Amino acid sequence: MKTLHVIDPALRGGGGHYLSQHTALWHLCRSSGYAMHSYCHRAFDPGAMPAGIAVTPLFGETRGTDPIGHYVTDASQSNLQVHDGLSRLTADSFAPGDLLLLTTVTVRHAMGFGRWLHDVAAGLPCPVGIYCTLSAELEDTVGRDLRRDGVAIDDAGFAALDEIVIPNEFKRAVYRYLFNAIPADRRAGYAVFYEEPFPSRGFLDAFDAGGIRFHSLRSMYQGGDGAVPARAAAGRKTVAFVGSGGAAAGEKGWDRIVAIVERVLAARDDVRFTIHAGGEPGGAVEVALQALKRKHADRDAIALSFGTLDSDAYCALLEAADLICLPYGQRYKHIMSGVFDDCAFLGKVAVIPADSKMARWMQFHNLPIPGFTEAGPQGIAAALIEALERFPVYDAAYRQARDIARTAFRLNNPVAVLSGLDAARSGRTGPAA
Numbered sequence: 001m002k003t004l005h006v007i008d009p010a011l012r013g014g015g016g017h018y019l020s021q022h023t024a025l026w027h028l029c030r031s032s033g034y035a036m037h038s039y040c041h042r043a044f045d046p047g048a049m050p051a052g053i054a055v056t057p058l059f060g061e062t063r064g065t066d067p068i069g070h071y072v073t074d075a076s077q078s079n080l081q082v083h084d085g086l087s088r089l090t091a092d093s094f095a096p097g098d099l100l101l102l103t104t105v106t107v108r109h110a111m112g113f114g115r116w117l118h119d120v121a122a123g124l125p126c127p128v129g130i131y132c133t134l135s136a137e138l139e140d141t142v143g144r145d146l147r148r149d150g151v152a153i154d155d156a157g158f159a160a161l162d163e164i165v166i167p168n169e170f171k172r173a174v175y176r177y178l179f180n181a182i183p184a185d186r187r188a189g190y191a192v193f194y195e196e197p198f199p200s201r202g203f204l205d206a207f208d209a210g211g212i213r214f215h216s217l218r219s220m221y222q223g224g225d226g227a228v229p230a231r232a233a234a235g236r237k238t239v240a241f242v243g244s245g246g247a248a249a250g251e252k253g254w255d256r257i258v259a260i261v262e263r264v265l266a267a268r269d270d271v272r273f274t275i276h277a278g279g280e281p282g283g284a285v286e287v288a289l290q291a292l293k294r295k296h297a298d299r300d301a302i303a304l305s306f307g308t309l310d311s312d313a314y315c316a317l318l319e320a321a322d323l324i325c326l327p328y329g330q331r332y333k334h335i336m337s338g339v340f341d342d343c344a345f346l347g348k349v350a351v352i353p354a355d356s357k358m359a360r361w362m363q364f365h366n367l368p369i370p371g372f373t374e375a376g377p378q379g380i381a382a383a384l385i386e387a388l389e390r391f392p393v394y395d396a397a398y399r400q401a402r403d404i405a406r407t408a409f410r411l412n413n414p415v416a417v418l419s420g421l422d423a424a425r426s427g428r429t430g431p432a433a
Helices: 016-032 079-086 110-123 134-139 142-148 156-161 168-180 184-189 201-205 254-267 283-295 311-320 338-346 357-364 377-389 391-412 414-425
Strands: 003-007 035-041 054-059 099-105 128-132 190-194 213-216 237-241 271-277 302-306 323-325 349-353
Touching (some): 003 016, 003 414, 016 311, 054 079, 099 414, 110 128, 110 168, 128 414, 184 190, 190 414, 213 391, 237 377, 254 283, 254 377, 271 283, 271 311, 311 338, 338 391, 349 357, 349 377, 377 391, 391 414
Parallel strands (some): 003 035, 003 099, 035 054, 128 190, 190 213, 237 323, 271 302, 323 349
């Protein structure tokens, strides 16, 4: 059976939004007549995947010296580690009619992918998709580039980013290395998926390889183009905090949730909160959240969960909420949020930082923003209360966002794009059968 092969070295231990993207690909495969095979890190639990997806643990821990220095992913996966895993696959691992998707191709391991493509690209019998985070890779270093040019910026968010990002000149060189690994006579069989909405035209032009097509793809949600979840009846609204712990817990605001909830409940009695603190938020935070739940038990005002959510639980949490609050900090001025992407796909109202890349997406599409200008509990609670008061306005805005997100998904989802390339390679005029 023809198969979509998804190679993802970052599929390690996470669930929620991240795993739901793999589930979305599975739904696309089933509706298009493809099997699916995922290649992941050895630390990933194959049981988290939907039944029917073949799983191969391909990647291990970092070994030896990273070929581009000390820059690695958050999971300590270097370019060398990525290449070590990929080297177990040859062109013969894939069959004509298959599709191949290399995903989570960040600048920190793009050279590992590029080296492997250099070895196998000439013999690959199937079309290849490369899912890059180009816009995020660019936006993360805007402040550093400005400072280099003599412009002073007083922004604590950039101070943190300086510890983990790489200058744009280096990023361009790394991605150029990746794309140059593709033989010129094979480029028509490749598609690059990049994250909208703000890819720099000059940045993309730097990768103009003559024949590779670029497709904007913000995210994938496992519901596909299914029915829109029903809104709650007039009256009590459910507000969700999703994945508020994890690796970037401080910037995701888990330490602000208790004070936010207390302020909102003091102002309104028609709200119920569903709080998921993912990752390891810390003992003190967990104790505080448990105390918050007990305090308001008589009102049944708090539902609380911890740890990793699988795709079904994550989607159920989002779909049951009326509003989702993302109490994020300075770092999200420069990067998008996967949870926000899923809110847009569902048409769910998301309360977000007013000075963030998420808000810029809303502004780009001329949609009103339920946002907070001050990231402390008082400012976020005030924004939540305002969003509840003006819920019909924001509900209509996010329904428009849903239509925009779903249209882009239909046009640019990897299975549709790559099966079209396969049809062209095979001389067929329509999509793959």
